Amino acid sequence: MKVTVDEVKCCGAGQCVLIAPEVFDQREDDGIVLLLDAEPAEGLHAAVREAAAVCPAAAIELSETG
Template sequence: MKITVDEVKCCGAGQCVLIAPEVFDQRDDDGIVILLDAEPPEEQHAAVRESAGVCPAAAIHLGENT
């Protein structure tokens, strides 16, 4: 799994951080997403998919490793 985030679209809701804190964080000044691990281990994939699914701004994009 390869993750990318669109910081411009991010609204800072923080759901991704609550669901997958090993993969996502937020900037202190404005709450915008910080991607901690663009290629997380398989055991975190379900949480990452959930995070992408609940993101109100659709700022998390999932792809396959190439």
């Protein structure tokens, strides 16, 4: 799995951080998403999919690899 985020779309809701804190964080100054791990381990895939699904701004994109 490859994760990308669109910081321009991000509204800083923070749902991704609550669901998958190993993969996402937020900038201190404005709350915009920070991607910590663009290729998370398989054990985190379900949480990352959920984070992408609940993102109110649709700022998280996933691509499945191999």
